[in-house]
Amino acid sequence: MKRIVFDQTKCVGCRVCEAICSLSNEGEFNPEKARIRVIRTFEEGILYKTPVMCMQCENPYCQAVCPAGAISRDGRNAKIVDEKKCIGCKLCEVACPVGAVTVRSDRHAAVKCSLCADYDEPQCAKFCFGGALQYMEEERVGIARAREKSVKFLELQRKEA
Amino acid sequence: MSNAGTILIIDLSARTIERIATSGYAKEFIGGAGVAARLFTECVPSDTRAFDEKNMLIFSTGPLTGSLFGNKANVCSRAPEQPNHPYVHCGMGGQLPSEMKFAGYDHIVIKGQSEKPVYLSIYNEDVRFVDAGALWGLDVYKTQAAIRSECQDPDVRVACIGPAGENRIVNALILHDIEHTAARGGMGAVMGAKKLKALAVRGTKGLQVADPKAVRKLWQEYFDYYTKGKGRLYYQTWQRGGLARHVVDGYRYRRRKESGVYTDEIKEMLSKYMVGSLGCSFCPLQCHINYNMPGIGSGGATCSNHGMLSGFPDQQVWWAVTNSIHKYGMESFAVWSMLLWLQGMYQSGLITLQDLDGIEMDKYAVEPFTAAVGKICRREGFGEWFAEGLGKAAQKIAGGKGFKTLDWVIQSRNRPSFSMHDLAYRGFAETGKAIRYRAGDIIAHPYSFDNYCNIEIYAEATGQSIEETERMINDWSADGVKKWLGDDADGSLWRQDVYDVRQSQLTVISEDLNMICDLSGHCEMPSEREIHYGCFGGFEETAGWISALSGKKCTVEELRQAAQKTRTLVDAYNSLCFLTHKELRPEAADMPPKDAIHDKFLKKIKVDKAKLREIGDAYCKSRGYDPETGIPTAETLTKMDLDDMAVQLAQKLQESKDWLKPEEQETGFPDVRAK
Incomplete structure (x- = not known):
């Protein structure tokens, strides 16, 4: 099973992920409609950038609170909204711990990341220039994270060698 | 065209808001x-x-x-920085340009002057004039935070x-986010004269795409090319x-090669103080740099800012001064030039400590420079000297x-060279400048056979070895020449x-490659203009992107x-402005060029005046300009x-015959040079 893995150290905050997401899923360039958002915060001349997207929780609150049973898990472990069943109550929006679900009046339904159900892979990860977003097999995530974190230790070892 | 469809016209004097369709203008x-x-x-009349x-x-x-193909805006106005206040358009990136489109506006036109300080709040259709009395006097970061x-x-x-x-310093800029600026021409001073503190835009409507599939395909090509x-x-x-490395190391490349001394100031600066990248929306380059130097401050820097670091490698002084210039809302190259010139004047005894209000400018240190x-920003004491450049x-x-x-x-244009390489390049860059130096645009372009910034990097x-890399880059440039001029031309033309x-x-x-970026909104850096860097994105690609986005065929x-029409229109208008401002003659260095390049300058870089003139004449012929004046002909x-424009220019040319002295036309540099 694959999932999107995010590496903050590689993110430059370019927002290509927002643009390609809205183009691929909505047919337009509109960050407001993107399923992934890069939150930009300015503090005293420093810009902080934090991407926010659906983490495809193992025990999703959005699914648990949905009174219409509109959210289900697909074969790729993506949590999918069935727009025909969705009543637009917004409980999922409230329940999501990362703020990755929104109810849109133009669709009368909740909108969230489906890992690009219409494509062979999530487009945000596919087109992430710096490799901050990667779509990888679950079993590789652990070792990938460990390797990422080991860089500092490696530097120390090199200095001592 | 993939335009938002609307031009928003705001009159600050009458406090009115008008909307007109973009389509009437976009066709041409x-x-x-x-x-x-x-x-x-x-x-706007020429006077x-x-x-x-x-x-x-x-x-x-x-x-x-x-x-995904562009996020640039142009900020356009008459520029106070140069003697006859020409019309200038200067690029500004960041997040604001796309936000304008998402709010539904292709252009925001600001007319008139407000009686009191205001800022404009634009949230989609909701446009408001907001009192900015409490913001007046704040630096650019505090202003943005407050809004x-x-x-x-x-x-x-x-x-x-x-x-x-606010104080109408002619080197004032408009700043957006941390380091996106409309820096050229003095646009900040124009905004200050209008008592307009800020433009605050938020758009949620997005940009409609005619053919998403085609756009995705083109984006895939773009992505593959750059990855x-x-x-x-x-x-x-x-x-x-x-x-920053391209700029700092690149400028030093020749010096380093000759001396054999390689230093790593910029690498140290980046590793110690860089806290992140900054850039335009949807651009993966994020080429600006966010610095935080403890005890000094945080902010952003772009290529031209780093140019100064290449000459004066004291990191602390460079950053403290550059950051302070930005916060006050000024263009760093101009102000750095003022400071260094002031220091030289003091050291040579031409001005005294009293003239400097007791500031010891002989030391290259943070305190006196900041x-x-x-003082310059507030027009205090000696600062007043520099208000006009x-x-x-x-x-x-x-x-x-x-x-x-x-x-x-600086002598001719009342402004420092926009980039450090301006003076180093001759060839076609100087050809453009020779023809058009009375106007606001700087056409100079960093192509030159032996001045690449990217060789070492x-x-x-x-x-690869330096020699191999140099050969590779020269080949890329030669490919460009052949593509544009045919197989019998080669890279030596650079x-x-x-x-x-x-x-x-x-x-x-x-110039046309540059102009299509200014027309389309594509950044000129990752474009065919930078072919020697291995970039692409020229006439064909831009036409393709526009066609896919708009669903209407746009041809090369x-x-x-x-592009050519815009170039000609701007040149005609600026010629008209020059011919209108008779009262500026004694101080204006902006003359129709006969021999536009200063003798001293010619000696410095060994320019062959006669041959350059020949190139200039050929350029005028191509553009349809009069080679004697550099002014577009009535026929063109x-x-x-x-x-x-043809009618107005003919009239002004007739009138100016009475006051334009033939010998001035001959020298190109009038009274200021004589002094």
């Missing part, structure tokens, strides 16, 4: 700087000065702005001025502070004795020591015609449906 001028030039020249109520300030986007807080929206994009703009293709090196080496920046200050101070120490560019990234009449054609192509021919203007 595509968008961006083209539409802005037409809007401006239709409405206007930059701070007049009738001057306009236009924020313009293009059809690609808001998409975000007032709007209760951290995502509102704010472009604002600092105290320098796996020839552009890979450009992308890899520019991101994450790479831009204190001087504050360095060139003018130098003519006034110490009986004008320091004027001759300024370089040709590309060598490091590829593991060389400074080669004179060839075909260089006039290179000038035209380079249409694009080039719009009529052919381009610019009859209004």
